[in-house]
Amino acid sequence: MRLVGKNTFFRFAVLAGMILLAGRLFAQVQISKQSLKNTVVALTDPKCSGRESGTEEIGVARRYISRTMEAYGISMKGESHSYGFWYWKGDERVLGVNIVGIIPADSFIENPETIVIGAHYDHLGVLGGRIYPGADNNASGVAAMLEIGKALVSLRNSGFVLKRNILLVAFDAKEQDCLGSQRFLSDQIVDPSSISLMINLDQIGTTLAPPKAAETGGLLPKNYILVLGADKDMQKLFESCSTGNDSLVLDFSYYGNQRIYDLINNMGDQTSFRSYGIPSVLVTSGVHRHTNKTTDTADIINFNALTQRCRFLLKVICTLVN
DSSP states (O other), X not given: OOXXXXXXXHHXXXXXXXXXXXXXXXXXXXOOHHHHHHHHHHHTSGGGTTOBTTSSTHHHHHHHHHHHHHHTTOEESSSOSEEEEEEEETTEEEEEEEEEEEEOOOTTXXXXXXXXXXXXXXXXXXXXXXEEOOIIIIIHHHHHHHHHHXXXXXXXXXXXXXXXXXXXXEESOTTTTTXXXXXXXXXXXSOGGGEEEEEEEOSOSOOSXXXXXXOOSSSTTOXXXXXXXOXXXXXXXXXXXXXXXXOOEEESSSTTOHHHHHHHHTSSTHXXXXXXXXXXXXXXXXXXXXXXXXXXXXXXXXXXXXXXXXXXXXHHHHXXXX
């Protein structure tokens, strides 16, 4: 049973955020640019061969993500961080694996709701003998998810109260019609009715496709982020958290282009959650000339921008869970 209705949930979160953001605990938490870079570099290593779902090479990436969750103190949902599922790729039956970690709500909270922070870790693999590294799509989203998870664990250990569970999910088989997120829900890794919100981090690492309001000769102070699928209350929450050193140019419309907005907003793992009636948003820095190309390598990632975006998203998530 939900503690609050969805609309009430977001209105309450906006008010709670005003109190939270003045607190001292948040100011002590660091987002590590080096850790973000380490993850992107590891997931784009040639040993991962582009992380095609169902291949042996994606297992290298999977083991890295699982080990990182463990090192960051992100708990297992069950006996393992990994949840396998079989699916058909053409005539071949292959194994997909979602990687799930949990930061549980405080023990005194009865029947806590769950917020899912997701990022797919599979990519295109090897096509025509050439590796598609997938640095922005979507090693950047996985790196952000892990770093935010580490910060939330640190906050919790420092006394910050979590009134909702946080579930961190690295989805497999996004490039196979989002099968990983579909199976996560249909297999009921958690009860879908307990999920209040899904935040999907997908292509969050570049500054190559800014809205006009963010176009400057350099990155700062005009860093930006695109948030698609947010209702008015959720937009207000994001806006309330874009303050101080973490101020970003926010775009909720994909540059006012309704056709492109509809296209991008209805792609990705957030759509699986919406099919269950779960409020879901896509957070991205936009499609650019390297998307789904062999040139999507670690050197196109703007790690200063990614670090600032993670701090901003940490504010949003802390507001929601407290």
